[in-house]
Amino acid sequence: DTGVSQDPRHKITKRGQNVTFRCDPISEHNRLYWYRQTLGQGPEFLTYFQNEAQLEKSRLLSDRFSAERPKGSFSTLEIQRTEQGDSAMYLCASSPPARRSYNEQFFGPGTRLTVL
Amino acid sequence: KNQVEQSPQSLIILEGKNCTLQCNYTVSPFSNLRWYKQDTGRGPVSLTIMTFSENTKSNRRYTATLDADTKQSSLHITASQLSDSASYICVVSAANYGGATNKLIFGTGTLLAVQP
Numbered sequence: 001d002t003g004v005s006q007d008p009r010h011k012i013t014k015r016g017q018n019v020t021f022r023c024d025p026i027s028e029h030n031r032l033y034w035y036r037q038t039l040g041q042g043p044e045f046l047t048y049f050q051n052e053a054q055l056e057k058s059r060l061l062s063d064r065f066s067a068e069r070p071k072g073s074f075s076t077l078e079i080q081r082t083e084q085g086d087s088a089m090y091l092c093a094s095s096p097p098a099r100r101s102y103n104e105q106f107f108g109p110g111t112r113l114t115v116l
Numbered sequence: 117k118n119q120v121e122q123s124p125q126s127l128i129i130l131e132g133k134n135c136t137l138q139c140n141y142t143v144s145p146f147s148n149l150r151w152y153k154q155d156t157g158r159g160p161v162s163l164t165i166m167t168f169s170e171n172t173k174s175n176r177r178y179t180a181t182l183d184a185d186t187k188q189s190s191l192h193i194t195a196s197q198l199s200d201s202a203s204y205i206c207v208v209s210a211a212n213y214g215g216a217t218n219k220l221i222f223g224t225g226t227l228l229a230v231q232p
Contacts, residue, residue, distance in 0.1 A: 004159070040224065040225075041224055041225075042120075042205050042207075042222030042223055042224050042225055043160070043205075043222050044222070045219075045220065089157075091159050091160075093159075103147075103148075103209060103220075104150070104162060104165060105162075105220070106162070107152075107159030107160045107161070108159050109157075109158050109159050110157070110158065110159050112157065
């Protein structure tokens with residue numbers, strides 16, 4: 001399968017714990033996005049990488065959230081001191097260089113986070 | 117404010133019937149509009165992408181229309197199947213000439229249930 005992959009698919013944690021999610025984009029996609037989706041809502045943009053550079057961050061990305069893409073390939077999203085309000089589906093998407101597409105984004109299956 | 121509104125919020129139809137989902141947007145400047153299908157617990161999958169100059173685009177049993185003057189789009193599903201049960205999300209891309217990426221504005225989706 002050459003699509004976007006995310007790991008883990010499900011994560012249950014206790015309030016106050018740290019969690020880290022991983023996203024592997026489609027190879028040769030230089031752009032990578034993180035979104036958060038709560039039940040009954042559309043995805044909300046969190047952050048965007050072009051290669052290894054984090055170019056945009058949403059105001060939703062509080063100080064407890066950090067994302068990295070150290071080598072311009074896979075990315076990690078870490079949430080420190082989790083809160084119950086962090087419970088959501090965390091989606092990763094990737095897209096090829098802008099000249100090839102309308103910024104079409106290919107989504108991964110998501111990581112479902114439940115904070116108890 | 118850039119917004120995407122979808123109707124109805126949810127819809128139940130019998131297998132084999134047709135249905136039409138609506139999307140109204142107030143995104144400017146407009147770049148393109150896409151429809152995504154999201155199965156429960158999965159990431160969104162792109163169905164169509166339409167640019168300003170395209171009025172109709174078909175993908176198998178899905179036909180999307182776009183009226184850029186009235187800022188409306190529809191997604192028509194023909195001869196529905198049980199596997200069509202999913203959330204259908206309308207996403208509008210705002211041209212972001214000064215930024216790193218076009219912004220995607222997501223609707224909240226229409227939840228479609230196809231019953232036998």
